[in-house]
Amino acid sequence: MTISVDQRPTRIVVDLDRIAGNLDRIRTHTGTPAMAIVKANAYGHGLVPVARRLQQAGVDQLGVAFLEEGVALRRAGITVPILVLGGIFGPQVGQFLAHDLEITVSSLDKLRQVEAAAEAMGTRAVVHLKVDTGMERIGVHHYSAAAFVEAAVASRWCEIKGIYSHLACADDPTSAMTALQLERFLEACAHFDRIGARMPLRHLANSGGILHAPATHLDLVRPGIMLYGVLPDPAARATVEVAPALSLVSRVVYFKVVRAGRTVSYGATWAPTDDTRVVTVPIGYGDGYPRALSGRGQVLIHGHLYPVVGRVCMDQFMVDIGHDSAFNEDEVILVGEQRGAMLRVEALAEAAGIIPYEFLVGLNDRIPREYLPPVEA
Template sequence: MTDTPGSVDSDEEELRPTRVEVDLDVLTANLRSIRDHVGQARVMAILKANAYGHGLVPVACHMVRQGVDSIGLALLEEAVLLRRAGVEVPILVFGGITVKQMPQFLDHGLTLTAPSVEKLRFIDAAAAARGVQARVHLKVDTGMERIGIHYYSARQLLEASLTCRHVIVEGIYSHFANADSADLGHARLQLERFLEVLSFYDSRSLPMPVRHIANSAGILQMPESHLDMVRPGILLYGVYPSDECVRAVNVSPALTWKSRVAYFKVVQPGHPVSYGSTWQSDRPVRVITIPAGYGDGYFRSLSNRSEVIVRGRRFPVVGRVCMDQMMVCLEQGTAYNGDEVILLGQGDGDQGGISAADLATWAGTIPYEVLTSINTRVPRVYRGG
C-alpha cells in the first residue's frame, strides 16, 4: 500500500528495519466485537493522534470500508487530511475552534463541537456569513472540567441552540473521567447529570439529538451509557483502557512494533554500556544493538527496565536508551545481525508478547501514551484488509 501517507509497500519495507505493522483484519474483528456488544448504538471510530499511532489515513479508509457511522478527531488538521484523502463520512472534531479555522470547518463539511453559548453563536454567525448550515454537537461538562458547558448551566446552551438559524444540532455529548475505574460511582454520577440535561428535549417535546458519552471504558463497563452512539478509541485497537476494566469485549492488539539486530558484541566485565554508564556486567556478556530509540517514541525512561523479544525469548534493555539506538543483553544467548526484534507485540516463542500495558508499566505511564508516542518517522506497514 503506497497510496496513503505513512505506508510503505513490500519493496520499501527494508529501507528501515524499525517499523510498525498494523493488521487491518484485527481492526475489523475488534470493530465487529464492539458492534456486537453495543447492539443498535452507532459507532464513532476515534482516530485522533494518528489513529492511536496506527496511521490516520490508512486506518480511516479501512474503517470507512467497514461501515463506521462517523469518525471522531481532536484537531481540524486531522479532519482536513481525511477529507483530502477522500473520506466522506461525518467527522466530529472535539477540540476548540478559532476564528481563522472556521472557514475550513465549513468548507470541508466538518462537524463542530459547541462547548459554550459564545462559541455556538460564533459558529452560527460564521455559517450565516457563508450562506451554509453548520453541523454541531453540543458539549456538556458533567465532571471532567476540561471543555464544555457545565451541566448545571447547560440549559442556556440548549436554549441558545433553538435560536440559531444556521446551525443544525446533530448531537449532544459528554465525556467520562473515571469510567475505567473499578469504582464507577463518579461515572454513574456523570451519566445521571447528562441524562438530566437531556430531559430538556423531552420536557419541550423537541426532537432528541444523537446522544453519546460512552468511551472505550464506558462501552466495557456501563452498558446503560451506550445511548445512541459510542466512541471506541483505544479499545478499537485491541488495548483495554486500564487493568481495572472488565474485559466485556474480546479484542486483540492490531499493532506490532519491530526492529532488527544491527550489531553484536561481547561486552567485558567492568565496561559500562551507553550514556551515563548506568549498567555494567560482572562477567562477559553478549550485547546487541537495536536501531530504535526515544527519537522513535521508545521512551528513555525504559532504560534498564524494559524487555524485548529475540528469537522467541525475552531479554532486558540495558544502559540508557539513546535517541536512535538501544542495547539489549543476551547474557550467553545467541542472535545474528538481521534477526527480528519485537519491541511491542506478540513474539513467536512461548514467553508471550510485549504489550502496551507492559511498556506503560515499565515507563510509569499508560498504554495510550505508549501507542500515540510512536514517532511518524517509523514506517507503517499494513497487512490484511
C-alpha cells in the first residue's frame, strides 16, 4: 500500500452525521430553534465542514466569536444567518454589513457605531442586543437596559432580531446563579413590552442551560460543546443523549523493551520497576495533546487501556504496555472507541486538570482532519 505524504499516522476523524443528529436531539428536547455555535474552529472539529453539514441539516442559525470566522463561512458558501457573538471593533463594522453578518450590540456607543456604518452604506444592520446579567464581560448591565432598549428600538438603521445574555454557572445544575441571571434577563426584556415594542428573539441557554435549566430555553438556544457530543463539566447531567463526534487516532511507530530502572523521556521522571514494553506514539503538545497528561493520560491499543509514561514531548509520547504485545503501525486511540472500550474527552480533560473545551480547541491544524461522510468542496 502506498501512503501519500499528507497521510500522517496521527489524525482527527469527525463524524458529521453525529453532529447533525445531536442538533436534532437538542431541538427536540428544547422545542425551540437552535443557534449552533461553531466558533474556535467548531470546537476543534473544523469550522467550514461542520457548518456545511449543519446547513444541510436545516440549522436555524450559526454563532461565531469573531468577524473573521463569519467571513470565512460566507466565503465558503454558508448562507444561513450568522451572529458574531464577540464585542465588535468599530473599524470592522462595515465588513459585518458587507458580509451579511448579524452584530452583537453591547452598549449605546456600539449602537451608534453600527448606525453610522449602516447609514453610510445605505443598509440596515441586523443586531442582537447584549445584556450583562452576571458575567461582567460585555453587555449593558441589566439594571441599565431600559435606555439601551429604547435607543435601539428608535434606531432607523438597526433591525433588532434578538436580545441575549450569557449564563455563567449553568454547567453546574446546583448553582443558584442561573435562576438569578434568568430573572435579571427577563426583567430587562420586559422593557420592550413596557414601551409597546415588538419583542425580539430572547436567547440565553448555552449547553449547561439546555441540559439543566428548561426555563432558560425561551425563544432560541445556543448549543456549543454539547453539539459535539461532549458534556461541559464533570457536574453536568446528561439530560440529552448526544454522541461524541471526534476521534483522535494515531499509530505505534516504535517498540522497545525498557529495563527496570531505566528512565523514560525528559526530566527522567519515570522508570519501570520491572522490565517492560514501551511504544512510542507520534503526537505531542505541539499538536495540542496536553503536556499535563504526562504520567496521567491513557490510550487504547487493541481495546485495552495503557498509561502514558514519562513526559509528553512536543511531537511524541511513550506508552507502557507491560508484558502485552503491540507492533509498529498498530492503531492507537487517544480519544474515541476501540473494540467496545471508550476514551472520552471529558475524562482526559479532567486528568489534565483542564476543561473539555480547552482540550478540544487545543487540537491544532498540524493534525489532519478526516470527515465522515467525506466533505465535498
